Structure formats: structure tokens, C-alpha cells
Amino acid sequence: MGTVYGRLQPMSNPSDQPISPPPEDRARRAQELLRACVHCGFCNATCPTYTLTGDEREGPRGRLYLMKDLLAGNAGGADLEPLSHCLSCRSCETTCPAGVHYSEILDTVRERTQEQRPRGQRVLDHLSMVALSARRPLAAIMGGARRLRPFAPKALRQRVLPSTRGLEWPAVRHARRVGLLVGCVQPALRPDLDIKAALVLDHLDISAQQVGPSCCGALPYHLHAHDDGRSTARATLTLAEAGDWEGLTSTASGCTAFLKDYPRLFQDTDAAGRAQAFAATVTDIAAWIDPARLPRVPEQQQRRIAWHAPCSLQHALKEAGRVEAILQALGHTLVPVADGALCCGSAGPYSVRHPRLATALGRRKWQALTGADPEMVVTANIGCQQHLARHGDRPVHHWLDLVYDALTNRDRVARD
Ligand code: SF4
Ligand code: SF4
Known part of the structure; x- marks a missing residue:
């Protein structure tokens, strides 16, 4: 039935109902979804791992071929690493003209092949989950680190947050x-x-x-x-x-x-x-935030900002333009950013599981974000903020920080 994570301590599932359809039903549905793919390869052009490696197996089309074989039982002993390397960023879904539900197919296949993954990866995943869901110890560690924030160098202050x-x-x-x-x-x-x-x-x-x-x-x-x-x-x-x-x-x-x-x-x-x-x-x-009701910050506090839209915002929620409108209403200027659709490499626990790829993706994203020399990078997800700050020579903020600052007349750059 599974365990409930993220509260003060794990507890058993309160429901006695089945929590998912039978695996065979899910596999049949994934096979049906796969039929929508016409193998055009348009999706490869906006896939972070394909554009980084140039390897067909590391793009959505190659992964879909592999998943088709796995679901049909024709891929005994196949290398599953390309599936593990997928960020689940859903950029390919945004690009796909045929509307292929890539992430649903991937989730089904990952679940079916869980036991085939190397034992080391499974142990690392489990340890990551236990560590990240232990809220009290995590909060205590971060609280201790924050107390040392005033003595930390500027680069570290970006990571040890308020x-x-x-x-x-x-x-x-x-x-x-x-x-x-x-x-x-x-x-x-x-x-x-x-x-x-x-x-x-x-x-x-x-x-x-x-x-x-x-x-x-x-x-x-x-x-x-x-x-x-x-x-x-x-x-x-x-x-x-x-x-x-x-x-x-x-x-x-x-x-x-x-x-x-x-x-x-x-x-x-x-x-x-x-x-x-x-x-x-x-x-x-x-x-929930009406830009028309926000104050414009004084001219000396208006910043040149590179906006990083997290994949969860632009590809999963399909939201575009709202945060940008809010930042502009505050008086800030958004600089152009190349390849805005590409993931920064954070992707939840991905940076723990695949640090080499995550670092390469993060460096590439940082270059794109800072190409027009902004004063700061702004994003909407804590994972992206932490991951990008690691690469940075300038601050990375959540956009809500800037709205709060505007309402309380604080100058964000001056305090970093
Ligand atoms: S997933 Fe979509 S874009 Fe990618 S190969 Fe299939 S049909 Fe083409
Ligand atoms: S979800 Fe992202 S990383 Fe995975 S295949 Fe699609 S575009 Fe590539």
C-alpha cells in the first residue's frame, strides 16, 4: 500500500483501497499512448540530454523506441541508462506535434523496470528519499547553517538561505x-x-x-x-x-x-x-497575484533580470508570461535568454542521482541565463534556485522574494 512521506514521520496509508490500477492495465494504456508517436524526431531538438550528448538514445524518440520494446517484452538485457538519464522535464511534450504523452509512458515503464535497475541506484534513491523526507533533521541542519550565514562568504550565502x-x-x-x-x-x-x-x-x-x-x-x-x-x-x-x-x-x-x-x-x-x-x-x-495591484519599485531598485522558467511551470503546468508580467509590473527589465525551454539539470533528485549530467546541464543553462549580463537570475522553484546558485557569480532568487521586497520597500541586491 505504500508509505506516506513528508510529514513529521512516515505513517501507513490510511486508505484500504487499491492505490493504482493493475500493472497490466497501465502497460496496455502505455502501449496505446505510444501509438501516437510518428517518430518525426522534432522532440529531440528541445531535449536537454539529446542536445547535450547528440546521442539518439539520449533523446525522447530513442527512449520511446526503447520503451516500446520493453513494454512488448522484446528488450531483455537492454541498457536502461537512457531512461534513467531522462529528466522528466516534459520539454518533448511541449514540442511534440502529435501530442504524445511521453511522461505517462515513462512513468509506467520505469515502474515496470524498477527491479532491473542496478542495486546501487535503488539504494541511493531510497537513502535520498529517507534523508529528504526527514523534515525535522533537515530543518535542524539548515537552521544551524543559517545561523552561520553572516560569517559565510557571499558565494556560500547563496546556498545558506534566509x-x-x-x-x-x-x-x-x-x-x-x-x-x-x-x-x-x-x-x-x-x-x-x-x-x-x-x-x-x-x-x-x-x-x-x-x-x-x-x-x-x-x-x-x-x-x-x-x-x-x-x-x-x-x-x-x-x-x-x-x-x-x-x-x-x-x-x-x-x-x-x-x-x-x-x-x-x-x-x-x-x-x-x-x-x-x-x-x-x-x-x-x-x-493569484494581480500585477496591476503591485507597486513599482524606485528606479534605483529596478534590476536587469534573467528569468528561468522551471520545467514544471512551462512544460507541466503550461504557464507562460504570468511571472514575467509581475516582474515587469514591479519595474524590472527582463533580459533575453537563449534556449529558455531547456532544463537547468536540477529536476528534483536528478542532481543527486546523475551529478555529472546535472552539472553539465547547469553550466550550459547558466551561460544562457547570463549571456545578456543580468544583475540577477530569478526562478519559481526551490530546486532550480539551489542548483543554479551553485554555478553562479550573481544571485539567484525566487520571484516571490522580489514581490515581497517591493511591498516592504527592500532592495534585494543591496542585501546579498
Ligand atoms: S514524441 Fe512526438 S515529436 Fe517526438 S518523435 Fe514522437 S511524434 Fe515526433
Ligand atoms: S522528458 Fe525531457 S529529458 Fe526526458 S526525453 Fe523528454 S525532453 Fe528529454
Whole structure:
């Protein structure tokens, strides 16, 4: 039945219902989805791993051929590394003219081939999941590191992120209400961000109510613990349904995208209808912020910004332009960025599992982001922020930091 991760401690799945359709049904569905592919290869041009390596096996078309053979049982002893190297960024889905549901096929195949993966990889995935979902120890470690922040060199300060000192979650006082998912990893790495988001929304006459802490399920799911991911998602679904608000959001676009994907996660189960109704209320947090109601910052605080749209935002949620409009409403200038569709290499736990590839992708992305010499890079997901900061000679921020700064008349660059 799976384990629920991301709370204070793991707990067993509260449901006695099957958490997914039988594997054979999922395999049949994946084979049907595969038939949509006409093997044109357009998707290769926007695949981060293909454009990095030039290797057909490391692109979506090659992976789809491999998955077709695996599902048909014709790939005994095949090298599964190209599937492991896939970032699940879904850039290929955005590009594909035939509408191939690549990520659903990949998830099914990964689940079926889990036992064929090298034992070392499976152990690493399990250890990563246990470490990242242990919220209290992670929060304690990050809290200790933050106390040393004033003494750290500037480069390290980019990684040892702010505390919640002086920040307080505003009281619920508005008629409009939104649920804000307090997830698993982000509160440890950026404990201030959800509070800042709640303060920004409060300024716009919307009360944010905390949901959680509760993992959306993405962490175990993307570490190949698919049943644990479904159990965790199911617990979060139940928690979210108990709330009284217009909709649900999160400050991490990766979590929002996974919440929005619950209908796919629970299709053909007893929770399918609930997941559909729930997902209809999930939106990226930028959708709650009206740019027309934001102040323009003083000229000396207006920055030249390179915007990095996380894959979860642009390829999974299919959101484009909202955050850019918010940043421009504040008075900032967005510089052109080449190859904006390509992943930075963070991709959740990918940078732990494939550090060499993740570093190469991160370096390439950093060059693209800084080509027009911006003062800072701005993104929408904690994973991208942490990963990019590792490559950087200039700050990387969450866009909500800049909105909060504008409302509180702070100058972000001056404080870095
Ligand atoms: S997934 Fe889409 S773009 Fe890629 S080869 Fe198949 S049909 Fe073409
Ligand atoms: S999900 Fe991303 S990395 Fe994987 S095949 Fe598609 S474009 Fe390439």
C-alpha cells in the first residue's frame, strides 16, 4: 500500500483501497499512448540530454523506441541508462506535434523496470528519499547553517538561505481564501518563502491558509517509489479536501505541477473523481497575484533580470508570461535568454542521482541565463534556485522574494 512521506514521520496509508490500477492495465494504456508517436524526431531538438550528448538514445524518440520494446517484452538485457538519464522535464511534450504523452509512458515503464535497475541506484534513491523526507533533521541542519550565514562568504550565502526571523504568517481575515501547501523539502531550505507568499497575498486581500506540512508525493514518486508517491499524494488529497478555500497552490512550481497531475496519478481508481475535482482548483501561485495591484519599485531598485522558467511551470503546468508580467509590473527589465525551454539539470533528485549530467546541464543553462549580463537570475522553484546558485557569480532568487521586497520597500541586491 505504500508509505506516506513528508510529514513529521512516515505513517501507513490510511486508505484500504487499491492505490493504482493493475500493472497490466497501465502497460496496455502505455502501449496505446505510444501509438501516437510518428517518430518525426522534432522532440529531440528541445531535449536537454539529446542536445547535450547528440546521442539518439539520449533523446525522447530513442527512449520511446526503447520503451516500446520493453513494454512488448522484446528488450531483455537492454541498457536502461537512457531512461534513467531522462529528466522528466516534459520539454518533448511541449514540442511534440502529435501530442504524445511521453511522461505517462515513462512513468509506467520505469515502474515496470524498477527491479532491473542496478542495486546501487535503488539504494541511493531510497537513502535520498529517507534523508529528504526527514523534515525535522533537515530543518535542524539548515537552521544551524543559517545561523552561520553572516560569517559565510557571499558565494556560500547563496546556498545558506534566509530564516523566518521577523516574519509572521498573517491572520486569516479576508473573504477570499487560498490553501497554501507547506511541503516537505522547501520549508527546510526556504522556511521564509511560504510566509512571504502569505504576506503578499494578504496585501492583495487574499488570506492564505497553511495546508500541511504534507508532501505532494513528487519526492517518492520521482525516486521510483511509485506506490509511496501515490499513498503520500492520497493523504495530501484528503488533507486538502478538508479545507475551506477557493483553490490550492504552492510556492514550489514542482509541487504545484504534481498536485495538478493527481487525475493521472489516480486514474481508474476509486479516487479518480476526487482527484479531478481537486486538480481543477490547483493553480500556480502567480495566478493569484494581480500585477496591476503591485507597486513599482524606485528606479534605483529596478534590476536587469534573467528569468528561468522551471520545467514544471512551462512544460507541466503550461504557464507562460504570468511571472514575467509581475516582474515587469514591479519595474524590472527582463533580459533575453537563449534556449529558455531547456532544463537547468536540477529536476528534483536528478542532481543527486546523475551529478555529472546535472552539472553539465547547469553550466550550459547558466551561460544562457547570463549571456545578456543580468544583475540577477530569478526562478519559481526551490530546486532550480539551489542548483543554479551553485554555478553562479550573481544571485539567484525566487520571484516571490522580489514581490515581497517591493511591498516592504527592500532592495534585494543591496542585501546579498
Ligand atoms: S514524441 Fe512526438 S515529436 Fe517526438 S518523435 Fe514522437 S511524434 Fe515526433
Ligand atoms: S522528458 Fe525531457 S529529458 Fe526526458 S526525453 Fe523528454 S525532453 Fe528529454
